[in-house]
Amino acid sequence: MLRNNKNKKFLYFGLVIFLLIFFHYVGLIGWLERTVRFITLPLTSKIYEVSVNSQDNIDLILNKEEFLNNYNNLKQENENLKLLKSKNENLKRDNDELKNQLDFKNAYDYKTLTTEILGKNLNGGEQMLIIKKGTLDNISIGDPVVVANGILIGQISKVEKDISYIRLTNDNESRIATMILNESESAGVVEGGYGISLRMKYIPRNEVVMINDDVVTSGVEENVPRGLLVGQVVAIENEAYKPFQQAILSPATDLSKINIVTVLLNYDK
Amino acid sequence: MINKIKYTGSVLFWCFVALSIHYAFVYFLPYPFTKVNFIFLFIIFYSIIFEENNFFIPLILGFVVELFSSVPFGFVFIPIFFTLLVLNWLRHNIFTHLSFYSILFFGIVSVLFYKLIYNFLIVLFNIFNNYTFHLNYNNALDFIYEIGVSLVVILLMNIIYFLLKNKFKKKKIVYYG
Numbered sequence A: 001m002l003r004n005n006k007n008k009k010f011l012y013f014g015l016v017i018f019l020l021i022f023f024h025y026v027g028l029i030g031w032l033e034r035t036v037r038f039i040t041l042p043l044t045s046k047i048y049e050v051s052v053n054s055q056d057n058i059d060l061i062l063n064k065e066e067f068l069n070n071y072n073n074l075k076q077e078n079e080n081l082k083l084l085k086s087k088n089e090n091l092k093r094d095n096d097e098l099k100n101q102l103d104f105k106n107a108y109d110y111k112t113l114t115t116e117i118l119g120k121n122l123n124g125g126e127q128m129l130i131i132k133k134g135t136l137d138n139i140s141i142g143d144p145v146v147v148a149n150g151i152l153i154g155q156i157s158k159v160e161k162d163i164s165y166i167r168l169t170n171d172n173e174s175r176i177a178t179m180i181l182n183e184s185e186s187a188g189v190v191e192g193g194y195g196i197s198l199r200m201k202y203i204p205r206n207e208v209v210m211i212n213d214d215v216v217t218s219g220v221e222e223n224v225p226r227g228l229l230v231g232q233v234v235a236i237e238n239e240a241y242k243p244f245q246q247a248i249l250s251p252a253t254d255l256s257k258i259n260i261v262t263v264l265l266n267y268d269k
Numbered sequence B: 001m002i003n004k005i006k007y008t009g010s011v012l013f014w015c016f017v018a019l020s021i022h023y024a025f026v027y028f029l030p031y032p033f034t035k036v037n038f039i040f041l042f043i044i045f046y047s048i049i050f051e052e053n054n055f056f057i058p059l060i061l062g063f064v065v066e067l068f069s070s071v072p073f074g075f076v077f078i079p080i081f082f083t084l085l086v087l088n089w090l091r092h093n094i095f096t097h098l099s100f101y102s103i104l105f106f107g108i109v110s111v112l113f114y115k116l117i118y119n120f121l122i123v124l125f126n127i128f129n130n131y132t133f134h135l136n137y138n139n140a141l142d143f144i145y146e147i148g149v150s151l152v153v154i155l156l157m158n159i160i161y162f163l164l165k166n167k168f169k170k171k172k173i174v175y176y177g
Helices: A001-027 A029-063 A064-100 B002-029 B036-050 B054-065 B077-093 B102-130 B139-167
Strands: A111-120 A126-131 A146-147 A149-160 A165-170 A177-180 A186-196 A197-204 A214-217 A229-237 A244-251 A260-265
Touching: A001 B054, A001 B077, A029 A064, A029 A111, A029 B002, A029 B054, A111 B002, A126 A260, A146 A186, A146 A197, A177 A229, A186 A244, B002 B036, B002 B054, B036 B054, B036 B077, B036 B102, B036 B139, B054 B077, B077 B102, B102 B139
Parallel strands: A149 A229
Antiparallel strands: A111 A126, A111 A260, A126 A165, A146 A149, A146 A260, A149 A165, A177 A186, A177 A214, A186 A197, A197 A244, A214 A229, A229 A244
C-alpha cells in the first residue's frame, strides 16, 4: 500500500516535470518564468556585484605571498610611472583628441550593445555569465562579447527573449580561432577548460612564439572580427614528437571581475 | 491549516538555504569548487534522509536552476527525475538501512548517474543541432574533477549530518530497581 502510494507520487512528479517542460516550449508558463526571474534577478545581480568586489579579499586570503609580491611590484611600477607622468602629459592631449576620433564603436563598422552582467550560470560546471538582453535586443548566438576597447571575453551561447548567456573563453567548450602577433602571425585555436588560464593549440612547430606575445582573434571564424585581444602568452610547450606546439595564455582581463560588457551584434565580414 | 502553513514554510526555508549555499559555491569559491552543483547534492541528500518523497523541493529548486541555466529547458529536470527514481529503487531494494557508508554510496551513485544522463542529453542535443561536440581528455578531466569535488561535499554533508544527529539524539534513561 505504502509502496503503491510512493510510486503514485513518483508518477505525479514525472507528470508535473513533463507538463512544465511542455508548457515551457509551448510558451504557457512564460509569465511564471518572468515572475521568478523578476524576483531573483535583482538578488543575483547584487550577489554578483558583492562577489566581484570581494574577489581581491579572497585572493589575499588564498595567495597572500603572491598578493604581497604583486603589491610590491606595483609599488615599484608606480614610482616609475610617476617619472613618466610628466612626459605623458603632452602625449595625453594628443591621445585624447585621437580617442575622440577613433572611438571603438566607430573604428569598427558594426552595431554594439553595452550592458551589465547580472550573474553567473547556476548549473555548475560551466563558465558562463548572464546578461539582461536577449533576442529583443537583436542578440544572437555566436555574437562576440568584449570589454574595454576590444578584449574578447567570450561569445553568446544561448539567447532567450530577455536574457542571454555568455560562454567565457575559459569554459571548456569554448573554441576561438586566433593568431599570435609575432612575425609569422601564427594561427591556432584558443581553448578553455584549464582553470583560469587558456591554451592555444595547433600552432605550427616551426614558427617562433615568444613569451608576452599578444594573441588576437584571427577573423577566420564567422561572427568574430579580426584583432580582438584574447590574452598573452605565458608559457610555450614545443615537444619534438608532436606536430604542433601549444601556448598557455593568460586572459587579457580577469574573467572573474567583469561588470560591464559590450556585445558586437550580428557582425558581418 | 497550520500544519500546511508550517509545511510550506519549511519547504521554502530549505529551498532558500540550498540556493544561498549554491550561490556561495558558484560566486565566491575559487575554481574547481565553482563546479559543485550544490542544489543537486542537496536534493539527493534531502531525499535520502527524509524519505517522505517530498517532491516540492526538487521541483522548486530544479525550476530555478532551469531558469538560470545555459542548457535547454528540461536538461536539469530530466536527470533529477531519473536519479531520484534510481535512488528510490536502491533505497528500497539494496540498502534499506541508512548508515554513514550507505549514504555515501547513494551520493556517489546519484552524482554519477546524474552526470551520465545530463551529458547524454547534451551529446544528443549537439548531434541533432549539428553543433560540434568535443570529447577529449580535457573534458574527461573536467568531468572527473566535478565528480571529485561533489563527492568531497557529500562526505562533508554526511559528516555534519551524523554529528548533528548524534548530538541531538535523545538519550535513553534507564531506571533500575
